[in-house]
Amino acid sequence: MRIKKLVSRLVRKYQTRDPFEMIKGMNVILVHYPLEGVRGFYQYFQRNHIIYLDERLTEAEQRFVLAHELGHLFLHKKANAIFMDSRTQFNTDKYEREADTFAMELLVPDSVIFEHPDLTIGQLARLTGYAEELLKNKEFFTAN
Template sequence: MIWIKETVREVTEKYKTTDPFELADHLNVIIVEWSLDEEINGFYHYERRNKYIFLNNSLNETFKRYTLAHELGHSILHPKFNAAKMKEHTLYSQEKIEIEADTFAVELLITDLFLKENQNRISTIKDAALENGVPLELAHLKKV
């Protein structure tokens, strides 16, 4: 999914940040921290040309940052598709779209520059994932 890596590069170069909170601000994505069911970390919602990301307010800061990066992936890669709408469109696989959002988050949080600057200190992509708040089971999505 090189196109996702390229999209992340374009967005981060344009706004000069890899911080998901700063990117959301630049992209006019409204972040709402809400008391969600414990099984829901967050979700993206598009309505009337407005983009919203709801984050579970019980998440720790590290996982909140990852969840926001994932949901930003939806807002950039799939801007007009809400999860409920995706179920209605058989051409769109929810699993594929979730993998794309995860890939976006991983590329955003583990940048090539970070890997290059820390190559002597970090020996595996899992080490980089740990340091950057990326769930270990998703570290393999990083394209080097």
């Protein structure tokens, strides 16, 4: 529930669920660049929040990746996941799952689920445009 509460607080503060609109009110440097092997990543460097997005992604993919990277910003600010992933044996799956949960809480409000109580998670996935596995990260499904 902590991620859901954090997202609710951020949505109230920034008055939007659009991550591109949200970062306008934040101290975040957004870099569009043709990335190889990753769709995006977050870096905290010299007290700057930097999010890199692969410029070749569709707008919908960029929206999800940006929301995911914002999850890292708010949940894992000091964790250097790129270093941990490439230089250590530390398992970063928990961080990635939490960032996915953050993205789904931000991009898919519970109201969408409440408005369609008869839909399966597969149908909700088609409705929202996000994969079932991503939707299953929503705290709505993990708490029920």
